Amino acid sequence: MKTLKTMALTALFAFIALSVSAQKKYTLRVNPDEGKKIAQNVIMAMDIETGEQKIVTDLTMGFDITNTAKKDNSFLFELVYTGINMKMSGEAMEMTYDSKNPEANEFSKQMHATVGKLVDSKIGFSIDQLGKSSDIQLPEGVNLPFDRSMFENISTVLPEQAIAVGESWSSKTESEESGLLIENKMTLAEVNEQGYKVNVEGKMFGSDAKQVGSIQGFYVLDKKSCLTKITEMTSDVDMPEAKIKTVIKCQ
Numbered sequence: 001m002k003t004l005k006t007m008a009l010t011a012l013f014a015f016i017a018l019s020v021s022a023q024k025k026y027t028l029r030v031n032p033d034e035g036k037k038i039a040q041n042v043i044m045a046m047d048i049e050t051g052e053q054k055i056v057t058d059l060t061m062g063f064d065i066t067n068t069a070k071k072d073n074s075f076l077f078e079l080v081y082t083g084i085n086m087k088m089s090g091e092a093m094e095m096t097y098d099s100k101n102p103e104a105n106e107f108s109k110q111m112h113a114t115v116g117k118l119v120d121s122k123i124g125f126s127i128d129q130l131g132k133s134s135d136i137q138l139p140e141g142v143n144l145p146f147d148r149s150m151f152e153n154i155s156t157v158l159p160e161q162a163i164a165v166g167e168s169w170s171s172k173t174e175s176e177e178s179g180l181l182i183e184n185k186m187t188l189a190e191v192n193e194q195g196y197k198v199n200v201e202g203k204m205f206g207s208d209a210k211q212v213g214s215i216q217g218f219y220v221l222d223k224k225s226c227l228t229k230i231t232e233m234t235s236d237v238d239m240p241e242a243k244i245k246t247v248i249k250c251q
Contacts, residue, residue: 213237
């Protein structure tokens, strides 16, 4: 009987501990160290199907992000690319680009005429305490896939209220270049020594307000700065003119 009572009390205390832990609220706010450089590496694979033609693009980018100052309730950042590599392949076609060897082929020369402006420039932007980016300063003449929306999504939008594991919040972004409206639902999935893991489910809508795509993946936010340190995201777009699948990994 005594053993049974001990087991029951142990189970009760464990349940209480789990309940308290589950109800713990976290206030997520961007708070970077000024002058600290954060190195990131992005790997992106994009498959585009148009009719019977398929083009596969593999893109690797390295860059450093540095918080240079704080202004009002926002943080000013500079982004410097350390390298960009791209490979495009299709039927009887293969083109490559390496920002460190732009004269390697004719395609490289053409790409470097625009993409090279990113490598040779500092890109400025602001991020407020809720992770919303603004005041993005891009070099003139930079084309897709390096549109402004890419930098608008460089940080994760955070909830205004304190949030517990299992709770969700939402965000909306619109790309001026593509015209797509993206609605994301973020859920705080886990908190551990690595940081805050945030699961993402998203929908993409065209200019006619019809859904044309979906997003699935997760972010891991740094525990101190709340900046995105790990990303794994997959998006699928299905439009009459093309089907596009994109997989992005960033760390």
